Amino acid sequence: MTHRYGIEFEVPPALIAQQPVSPRDSAKLLVYRRADKTITDDYFYNLDKYLVPETTLVVNNSKVEQCRWLFPKQSALVSLPTSRASSTADFSGISASGPCESRGAVPNVRLTNNSRSFDGTASSPNSSEINDVEIFVLEKLDNRRIVAMVKPGRKFKLGKKLVLADGIEATVTAINDDGHRTLEFNLDHDSPMLKQYEHVPLPPYIAQNDSLEAEYQTVYAKQLGSKAAPTAGLHFTDKLLAKIRNSHAYAEVDLKVGLGTFAPLTEVQYKAGALHAESFEVSAENSHIITGAKHITAVGTTSLRTLESLPNRQPVSGQGFSGKTNIFIKPGYEFMNVDSLITNFHLPGTSLLLLVEAFVGSANELLRIYQHALKKQYRFYSFGDAMLII
Incomplete structure (x- = not known):
């Protein structure tokens, strides 16, 4: 057919x-x-x-x-306030999966073998228990800044500093129309501490x-x-x-x-x-x-x-x-x-x-x-x- x-x-x-x-x-x-x-x-x-x-x-x-960065489940994903961006803006409802569809990017791509996609909707906003945090790097702007798809999207609000793992922090400095985040890390991308969380992405059906x-x-x-x-x-x-x-x-x-x-x-x-x-x-x-x-x-x-x-x-x-x-x-x-x-x-x-x-x-x-x-x-x-x- x-x-x-x-x-x-x-x-x-x-x-x-x-x-x-x-x-x-x-x-x-x-x-x-x-x-x-x-x-x-x-x-x-x-x-x-x-x-x-x-x-x-x-x-x-x-x-x-190694553009798929996976940080394991924690009891809480700590968000620390920062003065780098206005705290009045709230982009928690924006996800990388929805707006991406109009540009032919990956709609609801599952990059792990669980049921979550890049839409930040699989767990309740009131829950302190979250699944793995995923950052899919689309572009490296310099040694510490990236543009990425993220999940759960509701956690990556503009102006928030996130503790992703012990000694690893990322600040959300921008969110574009596609829901992609610009993140600034406290470590270089090639830092051994960060490299352990970086993986080669396999296709979503594998x-x-x-x-x-x-x-x-x-x-x-x-x-x-x-x-x-x-x-x-x-x-x-x-x-x-x-x-x-x-x-x-x-x-x-x-x-x-x-x-x-x-x-x-x-x-x-x-x-x-x-x-x-x-x-x-x-x-x-x-x-x-x-x-x-x-x-x-x-x-x-x-x-x-x-x-x-x-x-x-x-x-x-x-x-x-x-x-x-x-x-x-x-x-x-x-x-x-x-x-x-x-x-x-x-x-x-x-x-x-x-x-x-x-x-x-x-x-x-x-x-x-x-x-x-x-x-x-x-x-x-x-x-x-x-x-x-x-």
Whole structure:
């Protein structure tokens, strides 16, 4: 079944991968050939058998940062008055979940395996007992100030100084229209005392498990700053990557994956034809490789969005690129820079699925591919199996 925001399907809970396979490249690989509409089932460790001989493999080397800060339940979350902001303002009713929805951010995302979301409504305002305090860092302004989503929102009132743990305090210095708080800490972000509470965030459909933090990074991750992993790259092992690089050109881009990657597509975004903006950078060395490529295989939708945000492939002499992209790729889009795509199996109703539909070239064909994947018990989403479209 299809609708305006792409194909619709249901994934049995058993097929939503909660952890990666081991080794990484033993994941299943579905190969789809657009020319004759054939589907081949294989394993990711055989990827090199299907790559176009002259292709250049382009990956996103961004690394997921520890932007989910979790402070354990306390008998009380102490709020100390401060003169930094007017005490007459009361933003206790503002939450990060409600206003965020209009911008395509995460509506009621559950970042823990309990029932609370970033809306501060799960416990009574009169209760002195609270659940874990969560701070999801959206931006670091300097060594001590951040912009973040918080919960419980009712505790993070403007002008309040909060004791989050022994020796760790944060002052709410601003609340923007989205309900995001600006917090100023009494410690630097890299302080050992604070670092113990910082975690790599897993997707909301995966129970938080710090033992999976290393598995949620690609083997080539270098540039810290993403809120989520470029998951198509999680299937590569060092051995497989070395094998491919022996016979194919290789380049890296850096796109900072934002929190909006979890979000369902909104009507506002669809009408505007633009998504959440994400920062990207391509070094002069990698730009030279990319612009000289005869054929490009993008590893993941983030690599593809970066490449399609660059000027058309033309010889460039030592010129790098950087900027922000909000490119929205949907059916009807004409791809200029990418010829093949490696991607995972995505959530319905997301911009990622529309991008893949555009690349396949037909909603009916994409639905057939996904029905095949479900029948063959492919694992879905971030830690799931992969697809190569050639």
